[in-house]
Amino acid sequence: MCGISSEEFERNFKSLYKPLCLFSLRITTNPDDAEDIVQQAFSDAWTKCKEGETIDNFKAYMYRTVRNRSLSYLSQTHLIQTAEEFPETEDLSEEEQIYEAERNARLWEAIDKLPPARRDIFLMAKRDGMKYQEIADSLQLSIKTIENQMGKALKTLRETATRIYTFFFCPA
Amino acid sequence: MINKHEDKFEQRIRFVAKYYRKGAIDADKAWTKFAEREKVKQKYFLFRYRHAVAAVILLCLTMTTWYFMTNEKEEWLVLTTASGQVKNVFLPDSSMALMAENSTIKYDLIAFKKGSREVEMKGKIFFQVKRMESSPFSVSTVNTVVTVLGTSFQLDEKGDRTELYVNTGKVAFADKDGKEELILTAGMSAVYKKDEASMISEPKDNTNALSWKTKELHFNNTPLKDVIGDLSEYYHVKIINRLENGNKHLTASFNNLPLDEVLLIINQTLDVHLVVE
Missing domain, CATH: 1.10.1740.10 (RNA polymerase sigma factor, region 2, helix turn helix motif)
Structure with a gap:
């Protein structure tokens, strides 16, 4: 086997x-x-x-x-x-490519776990390339709300990377 | 440097977001699909969670052990009568056992109180059982078992021979193997003989079966040989008739009389010659 x-x-x-x-x-x-x-x-x-x-x-x-x-x-x-x-x-080494794939996998997972409304806003911004004002208009929300939601979403996604760093550097 | 890092991060985010679709690239779903297609033997539930299962089993065992150690103690009670001693014993369910001399009764007090009315006995004991439909009362001797709901009866266990006399109610009389069983009602008696492994309902006259208890002997046109049998049993002696004119019948009552007086009365009445051998 x-x-x-x-x-x-x-x-x-x-x-x-x-x-x-x-x-x-x-x-x-x-x-x-x-x-x-x-x-x-x-x-x-x-x-x-x-x-x-x-x-x-x-x-x-x-x-x-x-x-x-x-x-x-x-x-x-x-x-x-x-x-x-x-x-x-x-132009990345094989090892770097694997590492990147793993980090992307964690990003995918983190997006999966975002609250649905926040995820929709996030995808409109990053996938569809919409400006915050456009998102605010189409969802009939204030631009403040969009900024707020995007800030939280990005923070969550950034943390997926940070968590890995802390894990690597402080194995305890 | 920071900008470059941020730039990379932004690029990765845009890349993942571009292709992101809810529910796609799900490892668990993919595995289920894979395992189905490839017929991967999925371990049984119990095996997959074997640690949890082991923990649960261990817990059960511990609790059972604890339960038995704290609750399932047995407490055997043994009561015995000496020669010439008659003893009246009340069991926890307020059933009464009247023990003749040289008899023993034994039961597990804890089990008995919980409703398992089972006693073991030797010798001769008269039982007056408190009626309880829900828990039958059973008496075991070496060879036989008597089961009742609520009656009075007497068991006389003499080694290979066990005699049962039912005073009131209805009892089931069985041998230990459960091969033979008799249902007896008031006034009936039966005997179990070990060497024959037989259980016979005896139609004999039982008037004096309880005389050891009542101190009274009654005879009503009783054949002389049965009179001799009852007297021998009651006075614990062997009585014989010196004359060969045994075909006589006796009608009499004796209330706690000494043996020689009884013999004298019978000899004079029937013109026989009964003596203690």
Whole structure:
């Protein structure tokens, strides 16, 4: 069983799934396809496990697999022809890319946990690129409220990063 | 530097926000889907929460142990009569046991008070049982069990032979294995013989079954051999008839008379010669 039990596989799956998806998302720029690629990568790893193959460093293996598949997905769908169009992730080391994917996964999770109204305002600003005044107008709220909600949302998201830093520097 | 850091953060936020969709990229949902497709054996609930299960079991065991240690103590009570002693005993449910000499009664006081009316006995005891429909009263001897709801009866246990006489009400008389069972009503008697493993309802005259208690012997046209039997039983001696004219009947009452007086009266009345062997 590639050296791991099915519970261990489940643990790996649950901890790696989101970062891997965000890792793939950098390349594929499509959440559904990213999820499919990651699911497929896990399926193949699972099959290998069942066939008794050993996978050393499961995490690194999964990132490599997802990366290769995401790139081949791109060439298959002909969405990219030129090297210039590759995302800027290319100038990050593999390790840095993994780290970034993990932090993005935490951001995704933090957005998930925002109160719905605050999340809507946040998405209008950052996803749709709306100005605070435009959001205030469309939701018929005061600009103060929007600023307030955005401040709180950004604080929460920033804390997801801080928490990790504190964890790293003060293991106690 | 700070600007660059902020810039990076802003970029990441914009990137994640751009693709964010509520409920997408959910690791738990994805795992469920994966496990279904790949037929990953999901461990049973009990196994997944085995630590909690173990804790609960441990707690149960502790409580059970504690319960038994504090509540389930037994408290056996044994009462015995000496030779020539007759003793009247009241049980916790106010049932009465009249013990003949050389008899023993034994019961668990705690269980008895909780409603399990079970006693063990040896020798000869007359029971007057308080009626309780909800908890039957049972008496065990070495070989037999008598179960009643509320009656009076007498058990005479003589090793291999157990005699039961029902004074009032209705009782169930069974051997220990539960193979044989008789239902007896007032006035009936039965005997269990161990060597034959048999249980027989005896139609014999029981007038004097309780005479050890009443001190009265009554005979009503009773055959002489039964008279001799009752006298032997009552006075604890072996009586024989020196004359071979045993085919006679006696009608008489004796109220706590000495044996020699009784023998004298019978010998004169029936023209027989009864002596103590």
